[in-house]
Amino acid sequence: SQQGEEDPQALSIQEGENATMNCSYKTSINNLQWYRQNSGRGLVHLILIRSNEREKHSGRLRVTLDTSKKSSSLLITASRAADTASYFCATDAGGGSQGNLIFGKGTKLSVKP
Amino acid sequence: EPEVTQTPSHQVTQMGQEVILRCVPISNHLYFYWYRQILGQKVEFLVSFYNNEISEKSEIFDDQFSVERPDGSNFTLKIRSTKLEDSAMYFCATATVSYNEQFFGPGTRLTVL
Numbered sequence: 001s002q003q004g005e006e007d008p009q010a011l012s013i014q015e016g017e018n019a020t021m022n023c024s025y026k027t028s029i030n031n032l033q034w035y036r037q038n039s040g041r042g043l044v045h046l047i048l049i050r051s052n053e054r055e056k057h058s059g060r061l062r063v064t065l066d067t068s069k070k071s072s073s074l075l076i077t078a079s080r081a082a083d084t085a086s087y088f089c090a091t092d093a094g095g096g097s098q099g100n101l102i103f104g105k106g107t108k109l110s111v112k113p
Numbered sequence: 114e115p116e117v118t119q120t121p122s123h124q125v126t127q128m129g130q131e132v133i134l135r136c137v138p139i140s141n142h143l144y145f146y147w148y149r150q151i152l153g154q155k156v157e158f159l160v161s162f163y164n165n166e167i168s169e170k171s172e173i174f175d176d177q178f179s180v181e182r183p184d185g186s187n188f189t190l191k192i193r194s195t196k197l198e199d200s201a202m203y204f205c206a207t208a209t210v211s212y213n214e215q216f217f218g219p220g221t222r223l224t225v226l
Binding site: 030031033035041042043044045048088090092099100101102103104105106 | 144146148154155156157158161169171204206208210211212213215216217218219220
C-alpha cells in the first residue's frame, strides 16, 4: 500500500493566491513532515507536525493533521513565484522504526507572476 | 546555519564499478539516513544508521550497498558493483533524534553508464 500520497499532482496558481496541497497516508504515524524540492535540487524541510497536534504554523505555511482521516494539508498563503517547486509529505513508518521517512509522489506547484 | 553536505555533487561511473558517496552530517546529529530518488520518481528510503550500526534498511539496500562512518564525521554509502538502475540522486539526511526533523543534503547525482 502507498503511504504519503499527495494531491493534486500539479497545481498552477497566480502570485498572491493561496495554494493548498493534501496528503493521505495509510498506517499509524508518529509525525508527518512536509518538504520542498526545487527542480533537480535537494529537499528543504518545511514543517513537522506530530501525531498529537492538529495544526501548526510557520510563516506563510499552515499545516493541519487529521489522524482519524489519515490526512494532512499544507496551505501556502499569499504565494510568490519563488514558491514554485515540488512539495512532498513524508511520514515515518510508525511503531519501532528509526524514523525512516516514506515519501509521496509530490505536488508540483507553479506560481505565475 | 549548519547544513548537511555531500560530495561529489555528480558522479559518473561505468557499470560494475564501485562508488563511494560521502556525507558530512550536522555536528550534533546522531541519526543518519540515505535515500535515493530516481529521476521523476519518489524519494525512497535506503538505510538508517545510529550508534555506528545499521538500524533499518529497505529492500533496495541489498548486499551491493554498505554504509559506514569511517572517521566519526563522514558518513559514506558504498555501492560495490554499480548497475544501470542505480542511476539516481542519492540524499543523505540527518536528525538529532529519530522522530525529529530530518535535514537533507543537496544530493549526489549518480550516473551509471
